[in-house]
Amino acid sequence: xxxxxxxxxxxxxxxxxxxxxxxxxATTERESNGSTTEIEYEEGxxxxxxxGAIFVSLVMLPGAIYFGLVVGQSxxxxxxxxxxxxxxxxxxxxxxxxxRQELYCLFYMASALTVSTFAGxxxxxxxxxxxxxxxxxxxxxxxxxxxxxxxxxxVPHHWIxxxxxxxxxxxxxFFDADWAWPIMIIVLTTVxxxxxxxxxxxxxxKLTSDVERLPFPLAAVAASGATALAEAGSKDESWxxxxxxxxxxxGLLFGAVYVGLPILSGVLLPTPLTILPxxxxxxxxxxxxxxxxxxxxxxxxxxxxLVGFVLxxxxxxxxxxxxxxxxxxxxxxxxxxxxxxxxxxxxxxxxSKISLDLDFWMSFNIGIQAAVAIIGxxxxxxxxxxxxxxxxxxxxxxxxxxxxKRGDFPWIAAVGAWLTATLGYIILDHKLVPLFxxxxxxxxGLVWTPLNSYISARMIGLTGQPMAFPFLNQAVVLRxxxxxxxxxxxPLPLADYGSQAQKFREIELTGTKFTSILKLxxxxxxxxxxxxxxxxxxxxxxxxxxxxxxxxxxxxxxxVAVQRAIWTQINMAGGSNWVIxxxxxxxxxxxxxxxxxxxxxxxxxxxxxxxFYGLVGGAGKLPHDAIPNFIGALLGRFYFAKRFGVERWSMxxxxxxxxxxxxxxxxxxxxxxxxxxxxxxxxxxF
Numbered sequence: 001x002x003x004x005x006x007x008x009x010x011x012x013x014x015x016x017x018x019x020x021x022x023x024x025x026a027t028t029e030r031e032s033n034g035s036t037t038e039i040e041y042e043e044g045x046x047x048x049x050x051x052g053a054i055f056v057s058l059v060m061l062p063g064a065i066y067f068g069l070v071v072g073q074s075x076x077x078x079x080x081x082x083x084x085x086x087x088x089x090x091x092x093x094x095x096x097x098x099x100r101q102e103l104y105c106l107f108y109m110a111s112a113l114t115v116s117t118f119a120g121x122x123x124x125x126x127x128x129x130x131x132x133x134x135x136x137x138x139x140x141x142x143x144x145x146x147x148x149x150x151x152x153x154x155v156p157h158h159w160i161x162x163x164x165x166x167x168x169x170x171x172x173x174f175f176d177a178d179w180a181w182p183i184m185i186i187v188l189t190t191v192x193x194x195x196x197x198x199x200x201x202x203x204x205x206k207l208t209s210d211v212e213r214l215p216f217p218l219a220a221v222a223a224s225g226a227t228a229l230a231e232a233g234s235k236d237e238s239w240x241x242x243x244x245x246x247x248x249x250x251g252l253l254f255g256a257v258y259v260g261l262p263i264l265s266g267v268l269l270p271t272p273l274t275i276l277p278x279x280x281x282x283x284x285x286x287x288x289x290x291x292x293x294x295x296x297x298x299x300x301x302x303x304x305x306l307v308g309f310v311l312x313x314x315x316x317x318x319x320x321x322x323x324x325x326x327x328x329x330x331x332x333x334x335x336x337x338x339x340x341x342x343x344x345x346x347x348x349x350x351x352s353k354i355s356l357d358l359d360f361w362m363s364f365n366i367g368i369q370a371a372v373a374i375i376g377x378x379x380x381x382x383x384x385x386x387x388x389x390x391x392x393x394x395x396x397x398x399x400x401x402x403x404x405k406r407g408d409f410p411w412i413a414a415v416g417a418w419l420t421a422t423l424g425y426i427i428l429d430h431k432l433v434p435l436f437x438x439x440x441x442x443x444x445g446l447v448w449t450p451l452n453s454y455i456s457a458r459m460i461g462l463t464g465q466p467m468a469f470p471f472l473n474q475a476v477v478l479r480x481x482x483x484x485x486x487x488x489x490x491p492l493p494l495a496d497y498g499s500q501a502q503k504f505r506e507i508e509l510t511g512t513k514f515t516s517i518l519k520l521x522x523x524x525x526x527x528x529x530x531x532x533x534x535x536x537x538x539x540x541x542x543x544x545x546x547x548x549x550x551x552x553x554x555x556x557x558x559x560v561a562v563q564r565a566i567w568t569q570i571n572m573a574g575g576s577n578w579v580i581x582x583x584x585x586x587x588x589x590x591x592x593x594x595x596x597x598x599x600x601x602x603x604x605x606x607x608x609x610x611x612f613y614g615l616v617g618g619a620g621k622l623p624h625d626a627i628p629n630f631i632g633a634l635l636g637r638f639y640f641a642k643r644f645g646v647e648r649w650s651m652x653x654x655x656x657x658x659x660x661x662x663x664x665x666x667x668x669x670x671x672x673x674x675x676x677x678x679x680x681x682x683x684x685x686f
């Protein structure tokens with residue numbers, strides 16, 4: 001079975017073809033009574049894991065924050081490998097070998113503490129809860145949100161960020177009374193989120209895995225990848241160390257140029273030195289005379305090429321074809337059809353993309369997402385009807401049964417955790433936005449979220465592809481007539497917990513008791529909260545975020561702020577002008593029709609469904625990223641796979657990529673440490 005890496009967990013969000021589903025079902029099929037007694041479960045939460053959590057929160061977390069701002073990548077791969085290898089070596093020399101369950105808990109904790117999030121809709125954000133506050137302070141103060149910020153000045157919004165011009169924003173410090181409400185909201189919503197993920201996630205797992213016995217085709221892949229990381233802590237598997245070391249050396253050398261030089265030079269110079277531009281070479285202004293509005297460029301990050309080694313070839317190929325056809329081939333045609341009236345000649349890639357999205361691609365992508373949602377619902381319905389008509393009777397586990405050996409939670413406790421968190425969300429939202437119809441908030445939390453999560457969990461259990469209903473909240477808010485922008489910042493109980501069902505299946509396959517993960521979550525919460533507060537607070541106080549010190553954030557955040565501003569203003573007075581401009585029903589219809597046509601064509605031609613989802617996912621993807629991904633996929637499929645063999649290369653690729661991520665991460669962490677020391681010294685009085 002081919003392993004997958006986390007680039008980042010892309011393989012877990014794609015639909016597998018029929019052969020992959022059947023293969024995964026064969027490897028994960030249960031006994032006829034639905035039991036899982038063939039798996040031996042052990043406790044993974046020990047003092048060694050506690051030490052690992054402290055190590056990651058103190059050492060890895062600041063590196064992840066800086067890394068995300070500079071290059072827009074997560075440090076997760078490096079954090080996982082370094083933590084596992086370090087603690088395995090310490091345990092070996094102490095004659096206390098680590099169990100597989102302990103190593104998986106280290107893997108789970110390291111990946112969770114340094115995960116790259118989309119706080120406030122901004123990419124490249126890592127580092128826990130306070131990344132959201134950093135994102136919000138930028139969004140509210142950005143030029144794109146000026147109209148929203150002015151309106152918020154007339155309504156109670158102190159729970160979003162401090163008032164504009166306040167000491168908390170002016171001094172860039174969390175140690176200000178105006179930050180009390182935003183910090184309290186972040187803490188409360190984090191608690192509610194973890195309760196929902198443990199409660200609702202476990203119930204969905206019981207329903208779809210134990211009762212319905214769905215195959216979860218990608219859970220076995222993800223679990224084997226996590227186990228491979230754990231096994232790599234043993235030098236018995238010498239090939240893993242050779243491949244990992246090779247990737248690490250490449251990552252160290254490349255990282256010194258790509259990451260180390262900009263970070264270290266940024267300490268000494270107003271503008272960092274970059275040999276390879278971050279985030280990409282921009283050729284859009286150069287080619288516009290021949291191909292006006294074509295988005296042309298290349299991401300020089302070697303990691304973008306290595307991603308093509310580990311992703312399914314059909315996905316990468318589909319994204320490449322769609323990206324080139326749409327963003328380079330179709331854009332000039334649409335320009336000559338006068339579809340891009342707001343495009344300004346001479347604009348680089350990101351400003352061009354903003355105008356092109358507003359004029360066409362935002363609406364077209366809404367149509368694509370709507371069509372994909374319809375296809376997913378149809379798929380689930382067809383499977384349900386087939387199952388009911390087939391007359392098959394299979395003895396299944398009860399939703400209310402409890403596997404003590406597996407560490408199952410009492411179902412009443414799971415329901416209680418979810419219900420308590422949801423009611424907490426409802427009360428909190430009614431306090432924050434009292435004029436917004438509370439019945440909508442109740443519907444979101446108690447009706448739509450459980451229903452949508454079950455549909456999504458079932459889709460993941462059958463196909464590996466989650467379900468998404470695009471822009472539901474925007475449509476509901478517009479329909480409600482509520483006209484204040486504060487609703488777009490309220491933590492509404494509108495979520496999809498379907499993916500958590502697969503996470504529990506992965507934990508089950510590793511033989512780790514569920515209670516271990518519960519204890520780990522309880523430990524991680526205060527550690528992550530404190531470390532996030534300290535590191536984000538220090539970095540923000542010493543440097544404006546974003547700024548030239550953080551090339552990725554400086555280039556990408558303004559683009560996201562414009563997109564966020566569009567949605568935030570659609571229900572304000574005059575905001576309908578934004579909707580009329582950016583949301584075009586006829587273009588949405590084109591997107592729906594095009595997606596159905598492509599789906600029908602791939603079905604008739606019996607092409608892999610992975611290729612179809614690559615095509616629809618690549619329509620809005622920049623060729624700058626699609627090209628190196630595809631080059632990597634070609635090298636992996638037609639050179640390395642032939643040289644090492646398909647099966648062996650499928651094992652080498654994720655280990656090589658993880659080694660590269662580790663090398664890059666180590667260079668980044670060393671550079672970041674020097675940069676932070678320099679910033680600290682600058683504040684000393686001598």
